[in-house]
Amino acid sequence: MNKPIGRRAVVGGALAGGTLALASAIPATAASGSSPKRIVKAFYESYRLRDLQTSWDRYIHPDAVMHVPGFDRQSWLEMDSKIVAAFDDLAITILDQLAEDDKVATRWVLGGHHTAQFLDIPPSGRYASFTATTVDRVKDHKIIDHWSDADFTAFLQQLAA
Amino acid sequence: MTSSKPTEAPASTTTAASRRGMIATLAGLGAGAALATAAPAYAVTGRRDSHRSPRQIAAAFYASYNGDLAAGFERYISKDLVLHGFDGPNERSAWVAGDLELKASLTGYRLDVFDQIAEGPKVVTRWSLGGIHTGTILGIPPSGREVHLSGISIDRIVGGQSVEHWSEGNFGRFLQILRGKDA
Numbered sequence: 001m002n003k004p005i006g007r008r009a010v011v012g013g014a015l016a017g018g019t020l021a022l023a024s025a026i027p028a029t030a031a032s033g034s035s036p037k038r039i040v041k042a043f044y045e046s047y048r049l050r051d052l053q054t055s056w057d058r059y060i061h062p063d064a065v066m067h068v069p070g071f072d073r074q075s076w077l078e079m080d081s082k083i084v085a086a087f088d089d090l091a092i093t094i095l096d097q098l099a100e101d102d103k104v105a106t107r108w109v110l111g112g113h114h115t116a117q118f119l120d121i122p123p124s125g126r127y128a129s130f131t132a133t134t135v136d137r138v139k140d141h142k143i144i145d146h147w148s149d150a151d152f153t154a155f156l157q158q159l160a161a
Numbered sequence: 162m163t164s165s166k167p168t169e170a171p172a173s174t175t176t177a178a179s180r181r182g183m184i185a186t187l188a189g190l191g192a193g194a195a196l197a198t199a200a201p202a203y204a205v206t207g208r209r210d211s212h213r214s215p216r217q218i219a220a221a222f223y224a225s226y227n228g229d230l231a232a233g234f235e236r237y238i239s240k241d242l243v244l245h246g247f248d249g250p251n252e253r254s255a256w257v258a259g260d261l262e263l264k265a266s267l268t269g270y271r272l273d274v275f276d277q278i279a280e281g282p283k284v285v286t287r288w289s290l291g292g293i294h295t296g297t298i299l300g301i302p303p304s305g306r307e308v309h310l311s312g313i314s315i316d317r318i319v320g321g322q323s324v325e326h327w328s329e330g331n332f333g334r335f336l337q338i339l340r341g342k343d344a
Contacts, residue, residue, distance in 0.1 A: 058302055098280040100278045104226075107315065131329060131330055135276065147287060149287075149311055149331065150329050151334075152331070152333075152334070
């Protein structure tokens with residue numbers, strides 16, 4: 001990710017200060033190398049920038065396969081955009097990462113304050129979080145396969161309680 | 162996510178049959194069999210398996226879900242295990258009891274391993290289990306439904322045994338399906 005982000009920062013700096021400021025908010029790990037582990041880490045940490053369309057463009061391969069029944073690349077973006085919109089301080093924190101060849105397993109926690117309606121659940125104001133373990137396969141510096149397991153039902157119950 | 166049937170081809174793992182064969186061979190040595198019954202099993206088997214890679218240990222443990230699961234726990238899961246369960250820290254004994262109950266309560270029980278990722282002492286295992294709900298699970302009476310639960314687990318292997326275990330899966334939805342609240 002080093003070269004693409006570097007180019008963005010340079011172009012942004014030349015054209016608009018605002019873009020440069022955004023680039024400086026990208027986690028340092030995104031600019032420190034292009035190993036599968038670093039790419040996946042940068043993707044999850046980019047959630048705190050609250051612009052998932054940009055995250056998808058940068059980190060999710062156009063041919064990405066989402067191995068969660070009922071979801072594809074676009075509906076995954078739409079669902080996670082709803083989560084970001086409903087939690088004003090949402091962040092994903094990486095707890096652990098293991099990599100082998102082009103696959104990266106990541107254990108992370110997503111958390112934030114529930115400040116807007118999420119699905120059919122009105123804002124509770126509560127802090128809610130859940131941990132997940134994901135497996136991502138990287139190709140051409142982007143995620144092309146994604147598997148995920150988490151107790152999302154328990155997360156929804158936290159919000160609705 | 163958890164109610165779907167596994168659609169992937171399971172990864173190649175040590176089969177229960179071949180593992181049983183290996184154990185039978187060792188037990189056939191009279192002195193070894195006597196020692197195995199006189200000493201704590203983990204003390205003996207820990208040395209026996211310490212030369213195997215973390216990936217081999219994890220593969221053998223998850224394969225035991227389709228064979229003698231109690232023996233799998235005894236052999237591959239440390240008595241000093243640190244357990245990070247679905248709902249936070251948990252006890253080894255609760256994990257053993259829960260998984261034995263689950264296996265006994267699902268007719269046609271089967272656990273498939275789809276993938277393993279290993280780095281250093283840690284192994285990630287992506288799996289799915291399922292069967293027909295014909296016994297009581299966590300107090301939930303039999304529903305007769307076919308149910309599945311997928312998960313991704315991480316084990317840290319030291320001396321031929323898992324000494325730390327993390328697991329994630331949509332267990333809340335799995336329980337809802339058992340209760341008939343989310344068919």
